[in-house]
Structure formats: C-alpha cells, structure tokens
Amino acid sequence: MTTVFAIETSCDESAAAIVRDRRVIASVVASQIDLHRRTGGIVPEVASREHLLTLNPVIAECFEQSGLTWDAIDGIAVTAAPGLVGSLLMGVTAAKTLALINNKPLIAVHHHEGHIYSAYLSDPMLEPPFACLLVSGGHTSLVAVEGHGHYRTLGQTRDDAVGEAYDKVARLLDLGYPGGPQIDKLAQVGNPRAFALPGGRMDHPYDTSFSGLKTAVLRLVEKQRALGLTVDRADLAASFQHTVVEALVKRTLAAMEELNTQTVVVAGGVAANRGLRVRLDTATRARGTRAIFPPFEYCTDNAAMIACAGAERLARGCRSSLGVGVYSRLRLEESAVLYDSTC
Secondary structure (H helix, E strand, O other), X not given: OXXXXXXXXXXXEEEEEEEEOOEEEEEEEEEOHHHHHOOOOOOHHHHHHHHHHHHHHHHHHHHHHHOOOHHHOOEEEEEEEOOOHHHHHHHHHHHHHHHHHHOOOEEEEEHHHHHHHXXXXXXXXXXXXXXXXEEOOOOEEEEEEEEOOEEEEEEEEOOOOHHHHHHHHHHHOOXXXXXXXXXXXXXXXXXXXXXXXXXXXXXXXOOEOOHHHHXXXXXXXXXXXXXXXXXXXXXXXXXXXXXXXXXXXXXXXHHHHHHOOOEEEEEOHHHHOHHHHHHHHHHHHHOOOEEEOOOHXXXXXXXXXXXXXXXXXXXXXXXXXXXXXXXOOOOHHHHHHHOOOOO
C-alpha cells in the first residue's frame, strides 16, 4: 500500500491530504473565499500571505484527522504548476522542508493532472485511456488521457475559461463572488431559452471561446437597463448556463467519438456545476457511454487529488529534486520538467 501526503496552494485554497491506494485518509481545505469576496476576485499577494498563515495549522489538522505519523508516509506530493507563483511557492517550500526533515521523496505535481486524478477518488478502478473535460476558473480544455502521465490536449479555450466567464457574468448580474455556484443555483428556476446567446464558433472543433458570450450578456443587460427594464436574472442565468453547457457537451461528445472511448472524466471546479453534470450524464448514457464526475468536495482545489496523482507518479519512479521550481504556466505535456528522471 502506498500512502502519500500532499499539499495544494496553487491559488486561494490552503489544502493538505493523505491518500492511500486512491482512498482518502484525511483531507483539510482552508478556503479564502470570504477574504477575496471583499475585492470581488483573487488578489495574488493577499492569497500568498494567507497561505503563510494557514498552511501549518492545515497540515497539523490533516495528520490529526488521519491518526498517522510521518513514519507511515511513503512520499510527499505538492502542486508546482500552473498557478499563482507566490501561492505555489508557499506550498512547494513547505513540501521541500518536510521532505528534507523526514527523509521522504518529493513529487511535484501538475495541477491539471491532479484534477484528472480527482476522478479516481470517485472510481478507484478507473484506468486510461479516456477523455477528460477539464473545466475550471482558469482553464478549459479537452484532453486525451492516453496513459498514466501521458496526455494530449485536443482543444482549449481561446480566451475566457468557463469559470472566468461565470464570474464575469455573475458580476454583471450583481450575484456576488464566486459566480459559478450563484449562476448555477439561479439557473435552476429560470427559462434557459429566454435569451438567444452566441455559443462561440471556432475553426478548431475542440477549442472554446466564451468572451463573445460574455460580451453578448453585457450588451443585453445594458440595453434592458437603457430601456428602463428590469433584467430577469434567473432567465438570463439559465440562458447563459444553457449556452455554455451545450457548447461543452457538443465538443466533449465529438472528442469521445474521435478517440473511440467509452469514458469521459469531467474535472475542475466547474465539474461541480449541476447543470453540466445532468446534461452530460444524460447525453453519455443515451450513447451507451459514461461520464465520471469527482465527488463535489474534490471538484474544487484540494490536496487529495494531488496526493492521488503523486502516488501514481511515485509508483512509476518519478522523483523531484529539492531544487524543483514553480511555474505560473506549464502545459500538461510539459510535466516532465518537474522530475529528475523519465517516468
């Protein structure tokens, strides 16, 4: 049995977890949502300072939950890319220190790989190959998972990521931060066909573009207000979500067909969106295929997914040096730079 401790600090959550054989022993997440709600978005310097304050207590609570000591830990995994550099440094520095003190191997993990492995927390028997729709606040992409550690990006966003578009539209509608859960909740009571919105046509079949959709919502709101009309926020939220979900589902089904795979994993913070879950689950079942979603608590950033990915890397001989750096941007296909050897 492989037991891995992990740290995740790529953005605004300070998280620690212990995973053994794709099963969570302990998981602790300290969110900064209330802190960043005051400014309507994440302030990088504030996020990194908060990690400095909360990470040690989070780690202590994780071990207290697990009832384990460092003797039971086989390796230490940590998110090293991509993300906010200051935030990443907090986690990576802590992981390096713990690895040195406790004489444990260090495994740096790509944040997106962690999200992919969050699906294993839902289905421990899952194995590649499969397709993955990765949807979060900063990233939207379709990935062919050809094997453990072997990825091929089929398409990605040309501008706003899905979660970013949700936050911006929520701001237009005065729904507060973070916008995704607010729109998803409001959309449940609105008419998804009340407003015709552009889905964003792209030359590449798997790329997405949501900046035009965001602009269309802005113009619609401005026009309604200029006429002295009240915007029906529920209908607009439902129409916006319907447009986004249909664009994602269409591309995902096409990718599954091209890859000839029966399985798609949906990962990232937006994987918690109920509208997307219901629509894609229904669409895949109708085709005799399946969509796997992580448990809700492992859709948003957490360390359990990093531990799961780190355990797989550790089993394949991956090791990171104490000199491994952090990267604000790094493609999944470039993950090899995080390790000392080919794995």
